[in-house]
Amino acid sequence: MRMYTQALNTTETDDRGLEDAAKAAQFQARIDAEERIEPNDWMPSAYRKTLTRQISQHAHSEIVGMLPEGNWITRAPSLRRKAALLAKVQDECGHGLYLYAAAETLGASREELVDAMLAGKAKYSSIFNYPTLTWADIGTIGWLVDGAAIMNQIPLCRCSYGPYARAMIRVCKEESFHQRQGYEIMVTLCRGSDEQKTMAQDALNRWWWPVLMMFGPPDATSQHSDTSTKWKIKRFSNDELRQKFVDATVPQAQYLGLTIPDPGMVQDADGHWRYSEIDWTEFKQVLAGNGPCNRDRMAARRKAHEEGAWVREAAAAYAAKRAQRPTAQAAE
Amino acid sequence: MMGIANTEVSETPLVLYALRRADDSLILGHRLSEWCGHAPMLEEDMALSNIALDLIGQARELYTYAAKAEGKGNDEDKLAYLRDVRQYRNLLLVEQPNGDFAQTLVRQFFYSAFADLYWRAMMTSRDTTLAAIAAKSEKESAYHLRHASEWIIRLGDGTEESHRRVQAAIDHLWAFTGELFSVDDGERALIHAGIAIDPGTLRGRWLTTLSDVVSEATLVLPQNDWMQQGGRSGRHSEHLGHLLSELQSMQRTFPGLTW
Numbered sequence: 001m002r003m004y005t006q007a008l009n010t011t012e013t014d015d016r017g018l019e020d021a022a023k024a025a026q027f028q029a030r031i032d033a034e035e036r037i038e039p040n041d042w043m044p045s046a047y048r049k050t051l052t053r054q055i056s057q058h059a060h061s062e063i064v065g066m067l068p069e070g071n072w073i074t075r076a077p078s079l080r081r082k083a084a085l086l087a088k089v090q091d092e093c094g095h096g097l098y099l100y101a102a103a104e105t106l107g108a109s110r111e112e113l114v115d116a117m118l119a120g121k122a123k124y125s126s127i128f129n130y131p132t133l134t135w136a137d138i139g140t141i142g143w144l145v146d147g148a149a150i151m152n153q154i155p156l157c158r159c160s161y162g163p164y165a166r167a168m169i170r171v172c173k174e175e176s177f178h179q180r181q182g183y184e185i186m187v188t189l190c191r192g193s194d195e196q197k198t199m200a201q202d203a204l205n206r207w208w209w210p211v212l213m214m215f216g217p218p219d220a221t222s223q224h225s226d227t228s229t230k231w232k233i234k235r236f237s238n239d240e241l242r243q244k245f246v247d248a249t250v251p252q253a254q255y256l257g258l259t260i261p262d263p264g265m266v267q268d269a270d271g272h273w274r275y276s277e278i279d280w281t282e283f284k285q286v287l288a289g290n291g292p293c294n295r296d297r298m299a300a301r302r303k304a305h306e307e308g309a310w311v312r313e314a315a316a317a318y319a320a321k322r323a324q325r326p327t328a329q330a331a332e
Numbered sequence: 333m334m335g336i337a338n339t340e341v342s343e344t345p346l347v348l349y350a351l352r353r354a355d356d357s358l359i360l361g362h363r364l365s366e367w368c369g370h371a372p373m374l375e376e377d378m379a380l381s382n383i384a385l386d387l388i389g390q391a392r393e394l395y396t397y398a399a400k401a402e403g404k405g406n407d408e409d410k411l412a413y414l415r416d417v418r419q420y421r422n423l424l425l426v427e428q429p430n431g432d433f434a435q436t437l438v439r440q441f442f443y444s445a446f447a448d449l450y451w452r453a454m455m456t457s458r459d460t461t462l463a464a465i466a467a468k469s470e471k472e473s474a475y476h477l478r479h480a481s482e483w484i485i486r487l488g489d490g491t492e493e494s495h496r497r498v499q500a501a502i503d504h505l506w507a508f509t510g511e512l513f514s515v516d517d518g519e520r521a522l523i524h525a526g527i528a529i530d531p532g533t534l535r536g537r538w539l540t541t542l543s544d545v546v547s548e549a550t551l552v553l554p555q556n557d558w559m560q561q562g563g564r565s566g567r568h569s570e571h572l573g574h575l576l577s578e579l580q581s582m583q584r585t586f587p588g589l590t591w
Binding site: 063066067070073074075076077078079080081082083086087089090093094096097100135185188189192193195196300303304307308309310311312313314315317318321 | 388432581586
């Protein structure tokens with residue numbers, strides 16, 4: 001059996017620094033050779049920490065992300081759409097579960113990660129702090145929010161940490177399906193009545209800028225980028241991915257006959273669509289808890305957690321009784 | 333602007349029969365879908381959504397069949413979104429509010445214990461469409477029953493609080509179970525024709541399933557045998573109107589569009 005000696009790193013020894021430097025160099029060499037890092041491998045504690053943060057925030061996003069779309073399940077306009085939306089939100093919950101499992105391979109527990117989110121100490125994607133006001137928002141979320149998520153997640157399928165990369169491969173397959181479904185809702189609306197088209201345009205107007213913010217702060221101010229790139233957790237910069245997304249989305253909007261709410265947008269000589277300045281003040285406010293739905297989202301998750309406590313306690317109590325039963329019978 | 337007319341349905345015995353089962357599935361599926369994102373644990377969020385999805389799938393098949401049997405150009409959406417409370421034909425049981433997790437699971441348990449037996453029996457229906465819907469639904473209801481039974485046992489034999497809550501839910505919902513076995517003249521004719529099965533023949537086995545699970549859960553079934561009726565003929569509880577106003581809001585606001 002191969003011993004997992006990570007814990008021994010905390011033992012005070014004189015040559016510990018040297019040993020760690022050697023391990024770090026070896027680790028970096030593996031990363032550079034495109035090897036996958038697995039849970040039992042040595043890794044720098046900062047790598048472990050940054051991945052735990054990123055994967056758990058990703059998991060929290062899937063779970064909080066159930067709420068804005070879940071808001072329309074009971075009001076979906078046809079049974080076909082209702083079933084598809086329900087299936088989609090169920091997939092998101094499944095993604096949350098994969099991702100918590102991936103985060104747990106780094107030594108954290110799902111409970112402590114969830115507690116950190118409920119306590120407001122861990123973040124989730126800023127996009128889920130925006131409200132779904134009309135049915136067109138459901139189409140727009142599929143088209144743009146899932147579209148942006150795919151742009152972010154496809155490179156993560158090659159991320160250096162094996163369990164995360166593998167989770168992303170599974171997530172991306174379902175996510176692409178959701179995105180097509182969302183776009184199909186938009187196509188239906190845009191080919192529909194005037195009021196449906198107006199509804200679609202209004203949704204695009206409200207979601208466009210928040211979606212661009214999903215790629216994170218501009219490269220010049222992104223605090224996690226340098227090490228994340230070196231460790232191949234991140235393969236492209238925030239601005240690179242954002243540009244890629246805009247370039248892919250503009251023709252889709254044109255096909256729909258919708259206008260992107262950015263009058264300053266122009267196509268440059270290389271074919272890239274150059275967008276106007278993003279309102280980073282709004283982004284910071286949303287991250288700080290002051291978006292339109294931050295309070296509601298957290299309140300809903302806390303309520304589910306608190307009101308479900310007696311159910312989880314019952315399940316635990318029953319499992320404990322069951323575990324005891326054979327012993328009790330044997331003692332008789 | 334003109335008001336939006338309700339869908340008129342020519343309720344032949346067969347149409348009405350399919351419609352009643354479709355309404356059961358839709359309303360219960362809708363209720364379960366209200367849990368989405370709010371369940372006590374992520375695994376239950378998935379399980380409840382999963383069951384909701386199965387039920388809505390069953391509803392769609394049954395509505396489509398009802399519309400076809402009627403032959404008046406209706407479809408699943410017209411039947412689901414444009415009939416009002418007095419036209420809905422579901423069991424009173426399935427429209428009851430979710431309440432706490434115990435109430436949701438007891439409602440599911442009472443229904444699934446019946447549905448599991450019902451769909452298995454309906455696989456022999458002389459109506460090939462109903463037999464095919466039954467063959468698919470039976471697989472799903474077996475899973476729903478297992479899920480609900482396990483939770484009744486876990487909650488009943490869990491903590492004092494969970495025991496108290498699940499017993500209260502059983503006592504509260506018991507009076508809505510009689511309707512599972514009710515049959516009117518139209519249905520009686522379908523039973524004689526071998527198209528429908530007589531639910532009365534399932535009652536003994538349904539009670540055995542209930543008694544087994546409830547006693548393993550250290551719970552008791554109520555002695556009271558007064559049973560509330562009305563859903564099958566459109567006399568519902570006050571809960572259904574609210575559910576439908578939410579379910580139907582888009583179709584009522586923007587009539588006649590494709591979504």
